[in-house]
Amino acid sequence: MFTFIIRHKNLPALKATISSIIKQNICDNEIIILNYNASDADLLQIKHELSLSSLSLKIVPGSDCWASDLNDSILMLTTPYCIICDEGTVWSPDYLKISLSQLLEVNKKYGEITAYVSRGVENYGYYSKNTFRTKDIIHIMPSLPEGIMSISNMIFENQFTLAQAILNSDFIKKIKFNAVLNTTAYWDYCTQLMFLGNIYATNQLHTFLYYDLKDNQPPWPQNYILRPIPENDKKILHNYIFRKSIEDKNSPYNRIATERGFGHVYHLVNTLADRVRYLETSNHSSHEALDVLSRQVSIQNEVIDDVKKLSHNLSYNAFLLKADKIFDKLWNIKRKIFSNGK
Known part of the structure; x- marks a missing residue:
């Protein structure tokens, strides 16, 4: 059995x-x-x-x-x-x-x-x-x-x-x-x-x-x-799933690419938010910088929510372009947060 x-x-x-x-x-x-x-x-x-x-x-x-x-x-x-x-x-x-x-x-x-x-x-x-x-x-x-x-x-x-x-x-x-x-x-x-x-x-x-x-x-x-x-491994995954496996816009992997892309964005934002909360509770001296970074994270959350609403209407290439821009912005924010947190 x-x-x-x-x-x-x-x-x-x-x-x-x-x-x-x-x-x-x-x-x-x-x-x-x-x-x-x-x-x-x-x-x-x-x-x-x-x-x-x-x-x-x-x-x-x-x-x-x-x-x-x-x-x-x-x-x-x-x-x-x-x-x-x-x-x-x-x-x-x-x-x-x-x-x-x-x-x-x-x-x-x-x-x-x-x-x-x-x-x-x-x-x-x-x-x-x-x-x-x-x-x-x-x-x-x-x-x-x-x-x-x-x-x-x-x-x-x-x-x-x-x-x-x-x-x-x-x-x-x-x-x-x-x-x-x-x-x-x-x-x-x-x-x-x-x-x-x-x-x-x-x-x-x-x-x-x-x-x-x-x-x-x-x-x-x-x-x-x-x-x-x-x-x-993320680069290998990106190359395989996002760039090689999607031949038909109706393919299940098209949905995987879209949802998985949002999954990465979603968890990156949560990582950033956790880092901001940590800095805010550690009596960091640069309160003004933290406020700016917090607002940036909040803005990115709104952008991601907007993209998520469009996920099933975006073509594969359009999604990649949108996702890449978000990833770039988030990584810039992450670098700023980490540099301010040191």
């Missing part, structure tokens, strides 16, 4: 994830492990963990390209539904049973949905022997209403990882992680899910993610929709 695609790098974390899958009260599930330099002893332990369960196991050697590894694993799917996760992810024991029941009802009401997303909690810490020591906890996606997720909510409010989503296997075989985009391939994949299909959000809390702070280079990043993108 369900296939779990899991990356393997840390044995205690992987064992926790497999234990959680075994405890699910729906049988006939499958596990695909992407093996990144695991020892034979590790794999024997995993096979032993699964020997008394009804789970089937496939082990796929990992390569230097996590995006290609995921694409290859997705093509191997034989079950209707799939979950892609990092090791260390666990779920409530009734997650699959409750979710499948609601998923079938949602499909009757809305037609086949792309993904069914539950709420999640991130735990950041480290493993001491086989025990995870939590240092910080973050709740993911606390504000979205139950139901089909709107584009604006997903772009401007939502954060979710693939581990929180039950994915339609037939659908995800039609889209790909793009290895050319480096770290933004995960971000791009989630955006394809949003624009090319329907995503249903539930307020039920089922997913618990555990991230090892000692693991500085995971095989693939949990790169959220709203997470800041490194400048070099």
